[in-house]
Amino acid sequence: MKYGRILTLMLALILAASLVPGVSASDEVSASDEVSGSASSSLGLGLEIPLDKDQAPDVLVAGHSWERARLNLENPGIETLHNITVFIEVPEGLEISIPSQPYLIKTEGQQITAEIGELDPGQSASLLLDIKPPASVEFKKEATFTIKTVYSGGEQQSKHTVSLIPPPSWLTYFTILASLLLFAGILAAFKRSGVLDLFSTVDLITIALLAAVIAVVFRYLSKLINLGWFDGLVIAIPTVILMIVALQLVRKPGTATLLFTCVLLISMVVWGSHIMWLGFYIAEGVVVDLLVILFGMDYADRRLTAVIYGISRGAVSTLVFYLLYAPVEWKISYAPWYIGLQLALACAGGLIGGLLGYDTAVKMSGARL
Numbered sequence: 103m104k105y106g107r108i109l110t111l112m113l114a115l116i117l118a119a120s121l122v123p124g125v126s127a128s129d130e131v132s133a134s135d136e137v138s139g140s141a142s143s144s145l146g147l148g149l150e151i152p153l154d155k156d157q158a159p160d161v162l163v164a165g166h167s168w169e170r171a172r173l174n175l176e177n178p179g180i181e182t183l184h185n186i187t188v189f190i191e192v193p194e195g196l197e198i199s200i201p202s203q204p205y206l207i208k209t210e211g212q213q214i215t216a217e218i219g220e221l222d223p224g225q226s227a228s229l230l231l232d233i234k235p236p237a238s239v240e241f242k243k244e245a246t247f248t249i250k251t252v253y254s255g256g257e258q259q260s261k262h263t264v265s266l267i268p269p270p271s272w273l274t275y276f277t278i279l280a281s282l283l284l285f286a287g288i289l290a291a292f293k294r295s296g297v298l299d300l301f302s303t304v305d306l307i308t309i310a311l312l313a314a315v316i317a318v319v320f321r322y323l324s325k326l327i328n329l330g331w332f333d334g335l336v337i338a339i340p341t342v343i344l345m346i347v348a349l350q351l352v353r354k355p356g357t358a359t360l361l362f363t364c365v366l367l368i369s370m371v372v373w374g375s376h377i378m379w380l381g382f383y384i385a386e387g388v389v390v391d392l393l394v395i396l397f398g399m400d401y402a403d404r405r406l407t408a409v410i411y412g413i414s415r416g417a418v419s420t421l422v423f424y425l426l427y428a429p430v431e432w433k434i435s436y437a438p439w440y441i442g443l444q445l446a447l448a449c450a451g452g453l454i455g456g457l458l459g460y461d462t463a464v465k466m467s468g469a470r471l
Contacts, residue, residue, distance in 0.1 A: 136282065145183065145221075146176035146252050149262040151233060162235040162245075162265045168199065173229040173249065177221040184254040186218040188229065193245035195266075205229065224239070239268045265417035267435065295340040301360070305352045312344045313364030318372055334420065335447040342412040342455025343462055345390065349401040350410070350463035358394070358411075359387035382422055389418045405460045412456030416448030 103452075149159060151171035160171060173190070177183050192198050192212040200207050206217040207229075215228055242265060249260040324337045348361050366383035390411050394401060402408040424441045428434050 103258070103463060138322070143181070144256070144258055145251060145253070146174075146178050146226075147251065147258075147260045148174040149247060149260075150174065151231075151264055151444040155269075156436060156440045158437045160262075161267060161327055161435045162196075162233070162264055163238055163267045163429065163435055164235050164239045168232045171231040171233050173231065174226065175218065175221065175228070176226040178225050179225055181255075182220055182222050184220045186221060186251060186253040188214075188216045188218060188463070189250040190214040190216070190231070191250075193247065195236045195239075197246065197313045199232040199234070201230050201232060203230060208235050218277070235266060239266050243268050301352070301355045305354060308351055309348055309357070309361050310364055312348050313361055314368055316341050316344055316361075317365045317368035321369070321373065332447065334444050335451045337367065337411075338448050338451025339455040339458070340418050342415060342452050343459035345415065346402045346411065346456060346459030347463045347466060349390075349394070350403070350467050353401045355390055355395070355399075356387075358390035358415075359384060363388035382419065382427055385422050386415050386419050389414050402456075402463065405457065408452055408460040408463075409456035412452030412454075412459065413449045413451070416450075416452035417445060420445045420448040 149171060150173075152162070152169040153172050154170070174190065175188070177182075190213070192214065194212060196212075198209060198212070198214065200209060200214070205219075208215045210232050214231070220228055220230075221227060244263050245266050247264070249262065251258055251260075320337055324333050332463070345358060347363060349357055355404055362383045369383070393414055397407050397410075400407045402411055410446040422442075424436050424444060428436055
């Protein structure tokens with residue numbers, strides 16, 4: 103089969119991502135826990151915060167919404183532990199909320215008391231907490247949860263430390279300003295250099311139609327399918343295909359930048375994209391157009407350059423999103439392994455999209471009158 107290797111590559115990526123190690127709910131004690139106590143049989147304790155494995159562990163960004171945390175308890179001994187009661191002292195400045203659970207739980211100020219009951223040997227239990235970081239902090243600081251468990255025959259105490267990161271407010275304003283300046287600068291450069299005059303009416307219609315498909319159809323399908331980790335791969339392949347098609351059909355300097363600028367404008371109307379996304383969309387096109395110039399005005403005329411353009415677009419868009427826009431706009435600090443995974447998927451999507459886009463563009467170019 104012509105695209106058998108491509109299908110094999112996609113299946114291999116899915117299998118590899120499914121084997122990415124995560125933290126299991128039954129982990130006894132995390133690296134930032136300090137446990138002390140004495141008893142004939144002790145409890146295994148571990149606090150997971152935030153619970154979302156995609157995010158960096160033990161990191162809370164000030165100004166973010168509620169984060170789900172989970173306290174894991176396990177009886178690793180050979181005797182049943184009776185009358186287990188957990189006391190959790192939440193650091194000052196963090197708001198707490200307790201979701202509905204099958205335990206008797208009381209909160210008083212920053213103190214949480216939960217009656218777990220008994221745990222047989224090898225049995226585990228978990229306690230869910232909702233934590234909201236403060237609106238702002240002046241600088242990065244540590245916050246420590248103190249967890250004390252009391253049960254028949256003994257007691258123990260555990261400390262779990264998390265990092266509070268200040269919200270990057272100055273980055274927010276800087277990013278908005280930089281995006282506006284970049285957008286205005288590109289428009290001014292296009293107008294002054296006369297690049298826009300190079301595009302015919304047919305060229306502009308072609309770019310507008312391709313941009314509409316990317317901004318509306320592909321984005322809607324990605325939201326409808328919702329493949330989780332693989333959303334980036336799903337949207338990258340058809341986006342790169344149409345980008346390569348635009349390069350070969352239009353064959354003008356600035357084609358990729360104009361294409362993604364149109365995608366931006368359509369997205370702002372249809373999906374209400376935030377103004378900070380200006381730089382994100384335009385960066386994809388700028389890097390591709392720079393590569394076109396670097397390769398001697400090669401508009402993806404070779405399979406190799408088509409693949410290079412696709413991979414470059416995927417790498418730039420992923421890094422800009424996860425290293426800049428996610429912490430600035432969403433106040434989320436993603437785990438390095440997750441960023442690496444998404445970068446690999448985006449590059450794989452660029453590779454596959456480049457190969458398919460080259461074949462598609464060649465056929466469409468041959469079909470032109």
